[in-house]
Amino acid sequence: MKHTIQCDIVSAQEEIFSGEATMIFATGSVGELGISPRHAPLITQLKPGPVRVQRPDGDEAFFFVGGGILEVMPHVVTVLADTAVRADDLDQAAAQRAKEEAERALQDRTGEVEVAEAQARLVEAVAQLRALEQLRKQVKRR
Amino acid sequence: MAGGKEITGKIRSIENTKKVTSALEMVSASKIRKSQDLMNATRPYTRMIRRVMGHLSKANPEFRHPFTVRREETKKVGYIIVSTDRGLCGGLNINLFKLVLASIQEWRGQGAEVSLVTLGKKASAFFKNINVEIAAHASNLGEKPQIEDLIGSIKVMLDAYREERIDLVYIVYNDFINTMSQRPRLEQLLPLPETDDEEVRDIWDYIYEPDAEALLDTVLVRYIEADVYHAVLENLASEHAARMIAMKNATDNAGDLIDELTLAYNKARQAAITQEISEIVGGAAAV
Numbered sequence: 017m018k019h020t021i022q023c024d025i026v027s028a029q030e031e032i033f034s035g036e037a038t039m040i041f042a043t044g045s046v047g048e049l050g051i052s053p054r055h056a057p058l059i060t061q062l063k064p065g066p067v068r069v070q071r072p073d074g075d076e077a078f079f080f081v082g083g084g085i086l087e088v089m090p091h092v093v094t095v096l097a098d099t100a101v102r103a104d105d106l107d108q109a110a111a112q113r114a115k116e117e118a119e120r121a122l123q124d125r126t127g128e129v130e131v132a133e134a135q136a137r138l139v140e141a142v143a144q145l146r147a148l149e150q151l152r153k154q155v156k157r158r
Numbered sequence: 159m160a161g162g163k164e165i166t167g168k169i170r171s172i173e174n175t176k177k178v179t180s181a182l183e184m185v186s187a188s189k190i191r192k193s194q195d196l197m198n199a200t201r202p203y204t205r206m207i208r209r210v211m212g213h214l215s216k217a218n219p220e221f222r223h224p225f226t227v228r229r230e231e232t233k234k235v236g237y238i239i240v241s242t243d244r245g246l247c248g249g250l251n252i253n254l255f256k257l258v259l260a261s262i263q264e265w266r267g268q269g270a271e272v273s274l275v276t277l278g279k280k281a282s283a284f285f286k287n288i289n290v291e292i293a294a295h296a297s298n299l300g301e302k303p304q305i306e307d308l309i310g311s312i313k314v315m316l317d318a319y320r321e322e323r324i325d326l327v328y329i330v331y332n333d334f335i336n337t338m339s340q341r342p343r344l345e346q347l348l349p350l351p352e353t354d355d356e357e358v359r360d361i362w363d364y365i366y367e368p369d370a371e372a373l374l375d376t377v378l379v380r381y382i383e384a385d386v387y388h389a390v391l392e393n394l395a396s397e398h399a400a401r402m403i404a405m406k407n408a409t410d411n412a413g414d415l416i417d418e419l420t421l422a423y424n425k426a427r428q429a430a431i432t433q434e435i436s437e438i439v440g441g442a443a444a445v
Contacts, residue, residue, distance in 0.1 A: 026206055028305050028384045030199040046367045059214070060367035061376060085377060087210050087364075094206050096380065099305055110310030111317065114275075114294035121282040121295045148168065148419075151161055155422050155429070 020072050021053040025079060025095040032079055032097060033069065040093055041068040042086055051088055058088040067095060162430070165423040169416055176412035182246065183405035186398045189301065190337060193395040196302065197334070200388050207381050214374050217363050221371060225378045226350050229325040234271040236293075236315050236324040237261075238347065238386060239285070240331035240393040241278035243297055247397050248404035250332055251280045254342040258330050261344055262290065273324060275311045277390060293318065303390050305383060312386055316379065319348050331389040332396035338403070340396035347382060 023040055025033040040051045043065035051058075062084045069077040081097040215226075239258060241251050262272050275294045276282040282295050294314040299307055318324040327348035332340045366373060 024202070024206060026203040028200060028203045028380070028387055029196075031202040034202075044367055056365055057363070058365040058367070059210070059373055061373065085210065085373070085380070087213070089213070094210065096203065096207055096210065096377075098380070107309055107313050110306075111294070111313040112310070114296055114310035114314055117297070118276070118282070118292045118295035121276070121279075121297075122286050122292060151164065152418075152422055154161060155426050 019053055021051075021055075022092040023069055023095075024092065025067065025069075025081075025097060027081075027084075027097040027099045029099055033077060035069075036072055037069045037093070038072055039070040041066075042081075042095070044086065049086070051093055054090075055088050055093075057090065058086075060086050062086050062095070062097075067097075161426045162423060165419055165426065169419045169423070172412050172415050172419070176409055176416070179405045179408040179412060183402050183409060186402035186405065189398040190395060190402065192301070193391060193398055194334070197388070197391045197395055200384065200391065204384055204388065207377065207384060211377055211381060213364075214370070214377060218370050218374070221374070223371075223374050223378055224320060225348055225382075228349050229322075232265070232268075232270050232325045234273060234324045234326075235262075235265045236273050236275065236318060236327040236348075238275045238312070238315060238327065238329045238389075239277065239281045240329070240386075240389050241276065241281035241284075242393070242397045243279045243299070244397075245280065246404060247401040250340065250397060250400040251284070254330060254332055255281070255284050257342045257344055259288075261328065273318065275315050277308070277311060278393075299390060299394075301394075303387070303394065305387050308386055308390065309383065312383055316348075316382065329386060329389050331393040332400075334392050334395040334399065337399045340400055347385065350378070350381075 020036040020038055021040075023033065023035060023037040024031075038052070040049075042049050042051075043063045045061040045063055049060065062081055064082050065080070067079045067081055069079075071077065079097070081095065082099060084095060084097040087094045087096075237258060239254070241254065245251075265272060271291075273291045273293045274281075274285055276285060276292055277296050277299065279297045282292065282297070285292060294311040296307055296311045315324065315327055319327060326346070328344050329347045330342070330344045333343045334340055364370075
């Protein structure tokens with residue numbers, strides 16, 4: 017019988033940990049969890065907190081997760097960690113900010129200024145090109 | 159000597175421009191590598207969350223989450239448009255916007271409304287000038303985009319979808335194929351397209367904490383966020399690649415222009431000398 021279980025901890029931005037473990041501790045949404053090999057299949061939300069992984073050589077690895085999901089399968093424990101602390105009201109605030117950002121972008125009249133500026137620069141560049149062309153013709157005529 | 163001074167002035171100014179463009183080219187070349195690394199770092203998460211989604215849907219075949227159900231009628235279409243914050247990257251953004259406009263036109267032709275979420279300054283600057291609703295916007299994502307900065311904009315779309323104000327959501331971004339080519343892509347984000355996962359042999363069920371539906375909801379939201387995040391990174395890598403190519407072309411063109419101008423300058427100089435000599439000779443003959 018195997019006394020270890022594969023443990024993968026990943027976040028959307030990077031792979032955090034992958035290796036064998038004898039025991040894994042985490043804070044589930046309904047309480048502390050200790051997972052040893054041959055644990056029954058389980059899936060749970062995680063609360064923000066530490067995830068502790070005991071390695072076969074006796075070392076312990078600590079990771080802080082801002083929440084996420086933990087899945088226990090017969091051969092593997094997967095932790096899908098959130099990089100940010102998530103809560104409904106926090107998400108709501110972020111959504112509100114994104115909406116306001118859109119309104120600001122719409123009201124922003126700098127758009128017209130940008131276009132006017134770009135047009136002015138284009139006119140200048142065209143004039144320069146024309147001057148160059150004339151210069152070249154002059155040189156050829158000589 | 160006519161024209162000589164003007165030409166040297168012009169040459170000097172083009173040389174300065176060339177210095178700037180070749181510096182930008184080198185900066186972009188080094189950034190491509192970094193953004194590719196960021197892109198690859200997201201792969202394990204996507205793979206694992208797909209696996210968890212597969213397990214959950216196999217364990218609960220009777221439960222259909224709204225995100226996976228196709229709606230009968232499409233009254234309003236949402237687009238999440240990933241663009242760059244800065245310009246000087248060739249036709250990258252414009253090609254993407256053309257694709258969006260074509261799709262918008264098509265849906266409007268079928269009588270559907272359109273709502274946009276813009277990521278990056280270029281998209282908001284472009285789409286605010288045409289008559290279209292912008293529901294949310296995020297910019298200044300930087301060289302190392304963070305998921306936190308995207309959550310709000312994505313939630314606006316997801317909420318609208320949940321409340322059935324929107325029936326279909328696309329994500330539009332530039333797919334990084336390699337340094338030389340990037341392809342604008344329009345993909346369906348919601349409802350989630352059917353995926354064929356590997357068959358699960360044993361029939362089993364999980365212990366759920368708290369309950370299956372809430373968990374599935376969380377997993378799906380995370381999945382969509384990871385998808386959008388990945389698109390942002392693809393677009394970032396594309397931006398650097400496109401800028402590198404654009405700046406390389408600009409540097410080459412500046413070189414050509416300098417060559418031509420140098421030739422013109424030398425001709426002008428020679429003409430002036432010839433004229434002077436013939437004047438002296440003519441003068442001497444007259445004396």
